[in-house]
Amino acid sequence: MHGEAIHLAEIERQIAATAANLRELIEQAASYSAAISEELVGQRIDDQAARLEILIRRREELLRSRAGED
Template structure:
């Protein structure tokens, strides 16, 4: 896969995960049960971890390693 195709795929996946996080936050605001809130918090944490990993890959691809 070329760098441009890889970058495009990473950007698409990043956008999708950001949208998932946004939706999960909206759902969390609507839930009232503790179990639902915990499950949603776990899902948000998982999505945030995936987002961080994708952002790191994208930065490495763009030559922005270890920048804040």
């Protein structure tokens, strides 16, 4: 169970970092005017949003499995 707590803490850390990256990329996208830069930032935003969804799902699965152990 201790390992799961560490795993959950790592997922939480990754979620926070990914959400911060996403916010930063959105701010960058708002300040860029060149189409190529907008496309690149847009792709990075999509990548980070997908990563965030995966991490949130992993956290939910881990929490559900922990709730089943109680």
